[in-house]
Amino acid sequence: MSVNAQIADRLEQIAEILELLGEDRFRVAANAKAARVIADLTTDLASLANDRDALLAIEGIGAKTADKIIEFVNTGRITEHEELRAKVPPGLLDLLRIPGLGPKTVAMLWKEAGVTDLPSLKRIIDDGSILNLPRMGAKTVENVKKSIEFAGQTEQRTPLGIALPIAEEIVERMRAVPGVNDAAFAGSLRRGKETIGDIDILVATTDPDAAHHAFTTIPGVVQVLASGGTKSSVRLRAAHDLGRWTLEGQHGKESGGVALQADLRAVDPAAWGAAIMYFTGSKEHNVRLRELALKKGCTLNEYGLFRDDNDTAPAGGGGGGARGGGGVPHTPPPGR
Secondary structure (H helix, E strand, O other): OOHHHHHHHHHHHHHHHHHHOOOOHHHHHHHHHHHHHHHHOOOOHHHHOOOHHHHHOOOOOOHHHHHHHHHHHHHOOOHHHHHHHOOOOOHHHHHOOOOOOOHHHHHHHHHHHOOOOHHHHHHHHHOOHHHHOOOOOHHHHHHHHHHHHHHHHOOOOEEHHHHHHHHHHHHHHHHOOOOEEEEEEOHHHHOOOOEEOOEEEEEEEOOHHHHHHHHHOOOOEEEEEEOOOOEEEEEEEEOOOOOOEOOOOOOOOOOOOEEEEEEEEEEOHHHHHHHHHHHHOOHHHHHHHHHHHHHOOEEEEOOEEEEOOOOOOEOOOOOOOOOOOOOOOOOOOOOO
16 A cells, blocks of 8 residues: 555545544545545555645645654654544444445444444344434444445455346446446446456446436445435346346345446546546556646546646547547546
């Protein structure tokens, strides 16, 4: 893990713990924002550790964050991070990874019911005492149970040979949706990794709403995690033989099969080329490409390659990194 990634991870944990402890929301927001900024930086922070002014010149990095960066690069630790971690049970941070359990809910479970980790959460679910807690109705608890169950099934990465036919089926269905010009799987699956964590699907469409609706209602979807805007996420289950989709909730809960998360990104057709590159490349690959673009006075993101001179035309003169001839795209949203 790079120095930037390690620092971003610690700052994110600081924000999470502060929120669990009910600390000032501005401190929470400041650390969370700094974590996002550092995670997206193309500059290696280790090279700036002896230049505090250079760190402060980076938008989103204030004096306190700069001090934490310098401390980590020089010592391998952030004192505030270690002090905060000592104040909460380590298992609480793992609970934050369960969909439906935000910091406020986890803090309530800890303070009201003594929940400190996943086993203690399962215990109050099994004995029903969780239903006596604030905001813990039967439907909410059932959703938490499903999230825990699904997380247990997807802890192991899925072999390429199993994930590929599932992704191909999704792509085929998305290509048939009105308004979708093209569809493809991206991410580690497109890179041909031996195992994948989830399935990334990308579509170029003139009707994003229709694409999101089609994606979240394909057979096999057992839970919709998010839908709308530019991204949708679902949990789905496919049968072992991969020749059909199991439909939990319609014909009873079927056991077995392959449990996976799938994400859909919907982009304008003019940005297809740039988007397929961006969402296929590893984080390290994309960082390196952005570095090369910056050296040439350009900005590269999922929307295209653009000159850093307020010119909205793509630097390559084509369709914003699409397939060429697609016209000049609108001014791109900020990069990640």
